[in-house]
Amino acid sequence: MAGVGGPQPLSRVVDSSGPDGWAAMTDRPATVLATFLRWEQEQPDKVFLTQPHPDGRVVDTTWAEAGDQARRLAAYLRSLQFPPGSRIALLGRNSAHWIISDIAIMMAGHVSVPIYATMGAEQARYILDHSESKLLLVGKLDGTADNWPNIEKALPDDLPLLALPMSPRRDIPQWDDAIAGHEPLSHIHDGQPDELSSIMYTSGSTGKPKGVMHSYGAMQAICPAMIQVIGGGSPQDRAVSYLPLAHVAERAFVHCLLYVGGRIYFCNNLSTFAEDLRRARPTLFFSVPRLWTKFRLAVNAKLPAHKQRLLFALPLVSHVVKRKILRELGLDHARICFTGSAPLSPEIVAWYRSLGLEMLEGYGMTEAYITHCSTPGHARPGYVGTCTPGAQARIDGNGEILIKSPSQMMGYYKDPELTSRVTSADGFFLTGDRGELDAEGRLRITGRTKELFKTERGEYVAPAPIENLLGAHPRLEGVCVTGANHPRPFALLMLSADTQQAISDTTLARADLEAELGTLVNHVNATLANHEKLSCVVVTRQPWTVENGMLTPTLKIKREAIESRYLPGADAWLATERAVVWE
Template identity: 55%
Template sequence: MKVDDRPTTLHSLFYWAQRSPDMVYMNQPYPDGSVEETTWKQAADQVLRMAAHLRSLELPEKSCIAILGKNSDHWIMADLAIWAAGHVSVPLYPTLNGDTAAYVLEHSEAKLMMLGKLDGTADGWNDIRNHIPEDLPIISLPMSPRRDTEQWKDIVARTEPLAEPHLPSPDELATLVYTSGSTGRPKGVMHSFGTMISVAEGLKEIFPVDQNDRMLSYLPLAHVAERAAVQTSSLYFGFPLYFANSLDTFQEDLQRARPTLFFSVPRLWMKFYLAICDKLPPKKQKVLFRIPLLNRVVKRKILKQLGLDHVRAALTGAAPLAPEIIHWYRNIGLELLEVYGMSENFGYSHANRPGDAKVGTVGVPNPGVEHRVTDEGELQVKSPGQMLGFYKNDEKTKEEITEDGFLKTGDMAEVDANGYTRITGRVKDLFKTAKGKYVVPVPIEGRFTHPKVEVVCVAGANQPQPCALITLSEEAQAELQKGGDRATIEKELAEELDRVNSEVEDHEKLAFAVIVKEPWTMENGMLTPTMKIKRNVIEDHYAERLPQWYDQKKKVIWED
């Protein structure tokens, strides 16, 4: 079998296995501290052996096969083996609750599950395990919580490689990506091999990427952002991938990977920023940054401490990040670029270009992408990465794609004369105050940049004025637990509230800020797997308390 081109990610695997067989493709750390390296040749060999086993099961043609687990080298090999056997992969978020996992397995009619890295601590395994159908066959990848199933390593050891793997055409169905579902049941987004590879093909026109690059994979591979920016790109361009071991070892994993390209979400960019500010307060930074000799040394040291000193292009997406934070990163020498995309177009939509970014926007349309803003202010996009439709839901497909082929994004946007696009909020997030004025919460939330504020949700539908629900940063919470003074935090947040209110319209001014007790996490359903707030869940959770808080007429309120 000779593969001369890369029309799909599966072709890409065999392409590099032939051209760079002994180059290390994946670096996988294990809980015991060991690290396993897998070359392109070894990866292709394991994929072909597992594909041969899957073929031997004689599943119906184009069967859906689920993948459940945190990111790992075998997660990617499982995805590729499913395709090489001629089937369709269905990734599940490791943080799903059991009920949603059961729904995805049933809706996709999954015939088998590849069960990967899970331990029940920072994932949903303890709940999911009780919702897996008893008759669903399971193959356990390394680091799987199940030992009573077929094991990947045993299968690979006893099975000969598949001589003639299925090499798909670009228009074939490759995967079902179930949306993270900030509202209602997740929808199964159907992507072809062609829509998936369009990301890499377009990327090469924006960023010069080659085999010398490196990336760290740690955001959920079940989401299109990681699958597009990291998995697809590494396969297409042939560069090495590193995986994170755990949250506790994240900094070590970054130092080991020394990524040249780095993709993250706003929540983590904020966490990095807050961690640095905790060690080097902003006032001190300003002083040091003004001293010519120290300026570069301090900035280099900050980037090295973050493990980002080799990064030449860093991306942020999935939600807005305050312009002040982006400027801070760019000021210390990290070219942080905002990008934009959706599950429905495999993340291939808009991006800021290196050396040509406009902070506060998601950049201009990617090569091959068309966009327009409707009279109602909604952004509509036509992309080479656009889905085939929603699985088993033609009605919803027709609802979300216009007759002339544009995807209704549900995002409100403004486009300037040069095509730079600014996302101003979600159409569904708009709410009216009791005075009949519309409030767009996202831009107001983005104005909170205080180091002690982790996440903000602006609420207040049908109230005289909006308000802010706030979770404190881990550092601020730790400070309080050690006996820190509430009054100091209260004073600082009251000043932050005044500053935010001075920058918004009268009807957008926040009546108060509530410091909530419970952190918002993926596990308690307050955040999506890409760490965006589930606004409706948060609003419902605090709805009964809101009238009491308005009655208090205080600027900063602590939830009892």
């Protein structure tokens, strides 16, 4: 429980300016910072980070250049004379400068506090206050793909700020001045494996964000484990970082690339994403179900599914067509792809695998990083794989998944009581997820323990498996199954943006879509127990977004917010006795 109270002391300082900088830090398990120092020494002139800019420039940063900038920023942070172990908040979309700043915070002996760029203003303010952050680094933001305009209004008046490149603020201290005005810090902080390195706040899907404390050792431990899972890595590996770095999965993904000395590319904005992806031609690629679904829909728009089936059946043509699809996606060099954060339809996974992608599913939590991942050649549809090396899992009598991991948290910041409640006597973390293990130890997630609800007959319904069945439909972007204390459950559906546009343009008749959804309900109901069968589905008018509070920053549904918004209309919808109801 180290780190529950105040800042951590500077435990050790090393001189990193000479060739022995990394060697001085290798007498114990490596940390992210020690790994960075290794590659900085061994391949100083190799490109580490590739950053496109709004003006069209694409800037490459070598390991040596990244190290120089990180040391100069660390010197700037030291010049502010904050107490050792002070919290430094990072707000911004993914960029080379986010990564360099993260390394600089370690070098200076402080603790990073990443904040989602799409987070609600009230939650962002809560994190800044709760963490007692001494400084906010304002990174790449533009107010269109993030919530900066609202977050800016909620910032504490007395909080010091520093603008990173591509920051919207020009009236505060700037990165270029901080870098130019300080010589590289020669004596950097040597964080010990059991020392607090970062406080990563949960996305707040069930209330206020919780500050999850991670040590230097925990943040590094996932890297060799994941590299073992995928069968190795090398400095030739490339990846695109575009999912929020405030999320544990993306941060672990980036750290794994750093671990093998690989190259990390970034994106300019959503409109340039395809171009940015093709520039990188990643060998490793991580995305979430919502985006994997969008990628497939984009392919289907150019090459309809029925034509794919015909072409894929032709031996001489199939390989050429599949390679062309992967090339257009920018994934023709990808040897491993990952999906996680939420379930992805087995049918969609099978489609990507049919193209030749090795797609692995993973499972983890902010509190324990990644504890499960399928392995190449041993994936089972609907399962998230076996324990990653060093991790353990068991299912308790109530069906809850308990996990223990080398990357497990030190505890919740300022909340030892909650930490104790979610930790078993033998050190396992109570995830709140329900699951089951097959004979080979592969894990299937069956829902959340707190999401179970009773119908008016007192029969339990687990919404997640039903949502997964409905969510596989290409016209749907969000699903929420609900219906506590009603005769039978029902589902709220958010149409995909393309489907909404097609209805608006009258290229898709509403009656045709209704028939399509009615067929979907019948197919799903045929697989369910009687008390689980859906009475109807309700097509909602309002999109669910992070901004309106219906989604978390990681694009998961906020069940309580959605139910609060829609349940008042349930009785009227059910009274229609229609299979498909339009809000």
